[in-house]
Amino acid sequence: MYADFRCNIHPAGPQRVEYLIDWYFNKEFMMQYNSTLGKWTGLTPAGLISASVFNENPFDVLQRKEEKQLICVDNVGHALNATRDNIAAPxxxxxxxxxxxxxxxxxxxxxxxxxxxxxxxxxxxxxxxxxxxxxxxxxxxxxxxxxxxxxxxxxxxxxxxxxxxxxxxxxxxxxxxxxxEHEARDSETGFLLGGACALLLGTACLSSGLMVHRRRRYSNVL
Structure with a gap:
């Protein structure tokens, strides 16, 4: 049997600290304590029984509140200072x-x-x-x-x-x-229409240029 204790600091603000305990037995995730809920939640049949016993114990309730303060709240500043210089936005x-x-x-x-x-x-x-x-x-x-x-x-x-x-x-x-989707589709359609118009305009300009060139060449021959 072992437990994993951790503190979650919410991205919206360091003052929003959550204390969690993941409780395992025979490598099975049995129950979890969540300070936001203020209680244990059973995840297996045995975990449901243990969680109910812990939740009805006033000393356990008080202990978890003290642990949150000592482990998480009192150390938020230290944790942030340790990572602030290396923090990188996604x-x-x-x-x-x-x-x-x-x-x-x-x-x-x-x-x-x-x-x-x-x-x-x-x-x-x-x-x-x-x-x-x-x-x-x-x-x-x-x-x-x-x-x-x-x-x-x-x-x-x-x-x-x-x-x-x-x-x-x-x-x-x-x-x-x-x-x-409709904006992407409209954008794609507009791109295709723009490309088609540019192609037609280029063809027209090329045809006009060839006609002028031929007329000048014919005039020089005469």
């Missing part, structure tokens, strides 16, 4: 990739950021999307920075605006990248 890129069955897959990539913890979410018309979303693990770049990819499968034909939102402790506000 670069974010949103691209469209072909999917299976006629669907489109959007890829949102955040890279060159430090420290490791980052949050990537998808929004459709301002509402968070969870269906059709997959993500890679946070990977190391080999230069002390990290990268992560998040994927969203969308069905063609919609007129929704899809936004990738990235939050990181280095950012004062989230980075947003937006994609809209």
């Amino acid at each position: 670069s974010v890129r949103l691209v469209e990739a072909s999917g299976s069955g006629g669907d489109t897959t959007l890829v949102c990539s955040a890279y060159d950021f430090y420290p490791r913890h980052i949050q990537v979410a998808w929004l459709r018309d301002g509402q968070e999307v969870t269906s059709g979303v997959t993500s890679s693990e946070v990977l190391t770049n080999g230069n002390w920075t990290y990268l992560v990819h998040s994927y969203l499968r969308v069905t063609p034909g919609g007129r929704d605006r899809v936004t990738c939102k990235v939050e990181h402790v280095s950012l004062k506000e989230p980075k947003l990248r937006t994609w809209a």
Whole structure:
């Protein structure tokens, strides 16, 4: 049996500190304490029983509050000072990739950021999307920075605006990248029409030039 203790500092502000305890038994994630909830949550049948016992124990409740203060809150400043000189904001890129069955897959990539913890979410018309979303693990770049990819499968034909939102402790506000199928389609159509017009204009100018050249040549012969 072992436990993993950690403190999460919310990207929106260092004052929002969350204290977590992950409790394992026989390598199975049994239950978790979350200071935001203020209680233990059981994740297995045995964990449900243990969590209920801990939650009903006033001494355990008091102990977890004291631990949060001593382990997390009192050390936030030290943790931030240790990483502030090395902190790096993520670069974010949103691209469209072909999917299976006629669907489109959007890829949102955040890279060159430090420290490791980052949050990537998808929004459709301002509402968070969870269906059709997959993500890679946070990977190391080999230069002390990290990268992560998040994927969203969308069905063609919609007129929704899809936004990738990235939050990181280095950012004062989230980075947003937006994609809209109809805007991309209109832009592509406009590009093709512009190219066609330019091609026609170039052909017309070339034909006119050849006609003038031939007339001058004919005049010189006469």
